[in-house]
Amino acid sequence: MIVSNALKHICIATSILMMGSTVAFAADAGQATSSAVNVRKEANTDADVVGKIDKGSEYTVVGQNGDWYQISYEGADAFVSADYFELTKTDAVVTADNVNIRKAPSTSGESVGKLGEGEAVEVTGQSGDWYRISYNGESAYVSKDYISGDLLTKVTAVASEAVETAGQDIENTYGVVTASTGLKLRKEASTISTVLAVLPYGTEVNVDRVGQEWVRVITDGGEKGYVSAEFLSVRKGERTSRFNDSSKGAEVVSYAKQFLGTPYVWGGTNLSKGVDCSGFVYAVMKNFGITLNRSSYDMANNGVAVSKSELQAGDLVFFNGGGNSRISHVGIYMGDGNYIHSTDGAAYGVTITALNSGYSANTYVAARRVVR
Template sequence: MSINKKYVLAGVVASSIMLHTGISTVFADTEYRVITGDSVNFRSGAGTNYSSIGKLNKGDKIEYLGESGSWVKARYSGKTGYVYGSYVGEYTSTNTKYVTATTLNVRSGAGTNYSIIGSLSKGTKVEVISTTNGWSKIKYNGSTGYVSSKYLSSSSTTSSTTIKYVTATTLNVRSGAGTNYSIIGSLSKGTKVEVISTTNGWSKIKYNGSTGYVSSQYLSSSASDNSTSTSTSVSKVISYAKKLLGKPYVWGAEGPSSFDCSGFTYYVFKNAANINLPRVSKDQSNYGTYVKKSDLREGDLIFFDTSGENDGNVSHVGIYLGNNQFIHCSSSKGQVVISEMSSYYTKAYVNARRVL
């Protein structure tokens, strides 16, 4: 074999080795880093004298290509450039965490001095992009946000909800925990709901793919809180009472075309539940079983002192409907109406009795 042929053969072997080496490099895992500063320059060369070809923000993931002195060579969005090393940190791949706080604020930056851009409820699953100084950058509403890392857990055991059942005929779902918040929907009796948390008599629930709030007193752990007969009687009383909405107030009247306040309750209970109440509100307030205001249920009779400053003397009566509402024949409105337990009626409230 001639010397030239030996060199040619050696070149082929060397090329083959390099080819295999190149293939192994192509299939090697790509290495990433993460940007740790805000609005960091992505420069065309390794120095501040080079022009900026773009800006990188905290949490941005860059492909690590090497280093040149204090500068990191990287690829981002199809561009190759350099980032000052002090603004580059180790990249941790996105991992799933679960919210452990009842309500966790999502902020625009990593600190309580940043504005709140939203919130997450207990048990919500989040994707964490990076974690720095006790704050986690997460994917949020198609973008990113920051939450305190101490309220995130790797385990989903903290995200469990409690199953409850609606005991009211109709239960309003509100946008917040209070009757001053707007009604965003309603639930019928027996509906199964997932309760996320409970605070000050209000339950935060899963509702229509989002969340809402309902009064906790109308939720039960049992699918049949009251006996069937009682539930049926309550439904009949309320349904019958609502059919009389708009009937005029006439003092001393007890139906069927007009009523005073106690005449209305007397007429409804007699015809809907075959219960003969005393005729006047003061006597009705001593009939049946005493009920604490915090334990009010649909169908309960509620009594007020509307004769001036509340000194406990009953002068008005209505039927509680749930959700802080009651139906009554109002002398001031001149007809049968449904009213909220507003500040006026709250101050005038005397007691309640259960007859069903």
């Protein structure tokens, strides 16, 4: 039987090398599926642990031995259980001529190229009846019917970027990051893809493509990538500054003032029965669909920093106990130099205090803008 040169190359590269019962492969790679996964000297649970690996770092896969992957670890071969390790990249070969390469895992996806029989491809994931491949530096998809390889069935399943919603017009569409701890911008539509940047809470980005699980966006710096659709609020119309909505801030203050006199209760979040300082802020902001970290110390990581001279209604203001102590108190700036907060001090309960007087002036630390 005549075999093309490309196919011969693949066959030779993936040939079986006799190393005990280990099958060796060409240019495969993978990563741990959780943290602190044991790397062992031999392919069994009784073997010595030579190190640990965490999800996010890619390792070359040099073989497979039963339910174990043999990887290159710190210059030597070692083994990781397949229960805690997944294949993220493997070589394969095309088995037919004129095979369509598509932008999305669907026969309705736009064709961006063709593959010929015997061509080598790098498969980076599988989605339903499709394999995701690297093509001209971007992700694309090929039907599983036309790809062959030793480890294809083991390559990790990925959430596809999804076909754009039928008829959806994405002109004048932008997105706002809603994840309080920031949102990872990835090179490809996959949780194992390279992280290009972390977009802070409230960041606005231009939307290039909308899918059910992933949205392709373009940052103001011109960087294109994918973010989880779960943590991006997609909006139509002209972009406005996500962190300069003074009218919404005024709404927040008006709502917060309804609860003046609510007693201070440690750990409380009930605006009518009792709240502590962070519980008060947490509950007020939750009413406006803004989810914050629960403690004042952790809440200082939400939103974006704003200087004291640029405070506007709805901004969060933070204080410490004096000296070098950590943040221990938070309130909501009202405008006109005042803030509303819940205190267990002399004023006890939800009250209004001047920002530049006494204790407040001496213990002020920072401000964050979270109003959307």
